[in-house]
Amino acid sequence: MDKQLSRRDALKLGGAAIALAATGRAWGEEPFIEGQYEGQYGAADVGKYVLPPLPYAANALAPLLDAKTLTIHHDKHHAGYVRGANKTLNALDGARNSQDFAKIKSLSRALAFHISGHVLHTLFWHSMAAGGSPPAAELVAAVKRDFGAVDAMQQQFAAAAKKVEGSGWGVLAYEPIGHRLLVLQAEKHQNLAVWGAVPLLVCDVWEHAYYLQYQNRRSDWVDAFMSMANWKFASERYAAATA
Numbered sequence: 001m002d003k004q005l006s007r008r009d010a011l012k013l014g015g016a017a018i019a020l021a022a023t024g025r026a027w028g029e030e031p032f033i034e035g036q037y038e039g040q041y042g043a044a045d046v047g048k049y050v051l052p053p054l055p056y057a058a059n060a061l062a063p064l065l066d067a068k069t070l071t072i073h074h075d076k077h078h079a080g081y082v083r084g085a086n087k088t089l090n091a092l093d094g095a096r097n098s099q100d101f102a103k104i105k106s107l108s109r110a111l112a113f114h115i116s117g118h119v120l121h122t123l124f125w126h127s128m129a130a131g132g133s134p135p136a137a138e139l140v141a142a143v144k145r146d147f148g149a150v151d152a153m154q155q156q157f158a159a160a161a162k163k164v165e166g167s168g169w170g171v172l173a174y175e176p177i178g179h180r181l182l183v184l185q186a187e188k189h190q191n192l193a194v195w196g197a198v199p200l201l202v203c204d205v206w207e208h209a210y211y212l213q214y215q216n217r218r219s220d221w222v223d224a225f226m227s228m229a230n231w232k233f234a235s236e237r238y239a240a241a242t243a
C-alpha cells in the first residue's frame, strides 16, 4: 500500500473508507462481504444511494415553505434522483459486464446529473432552518476576507440564485486549492460546478422547489430562502472542509 488514508480523507469518503483505513488495505484489496456495512448507509447495498429523511417536520418551515411543496419536493423529486443514480450505476455495471459501452456518453451524463441532484438536495434540506441561523465566527471571517462583507456575499448569493438560467441552484462553496469561498450558480445540478469545491449552503431554484407556493415568483422564493438560511450548517461544513 502506497499511502494510508488520512482520517480526514476517510471522513470525506465515508464509512467504507473508514473501514478500509482501519484495516490498512488499499482500494481494491478489500473483499466484498454481503451486508458488511449494513447500518452505516441505512441499507445493505454498499455504494447505493438512499433517500435521507427530512431533518425536520414537513411543516417546520411554513409559512415560507409550505408542507405540500416541501413534501412533494422531497418524496417525489429528490427520490427520483436517488432512483436515477442507482439505476445509472446498475446500467454501468451491465455495460462493464457485457463490455458494451455504446451508451457510455448518455450514462456518464446521467451519472453526473442524478448524483449531483442527490448531493445538492441532501444538502438543501439542511440549508434551511425555521427562522434561519447565524454563521460561526470562522465563516464570518472567511466571508469578509473573500467578499468584503457578509451582506455583500448574501447579495451575490441571492442574485446568483435568482438569475440561474433555467433550472439550477445558488451555491456557496469552499474551494480548497485557492483556500477561498465562492458563490456559484449551477445549471441543472452539475453544470457550472468547480471541481473539488465543497458546497456549504445551497438554494434550489428549480421550479419544482417553489412553483406550487410561489408560482413564477422565483425572486420571492429566493428572498424567503435567504431569511431561513441555515448559516450554522454552512459553518459546520466550512469547519469540516478546512480542518
Ligand SMILES: [Fe+2]
Binding pocket: 073, 077, 121, 204, 206, 208, 209
Ligand atoms: Fe429540487
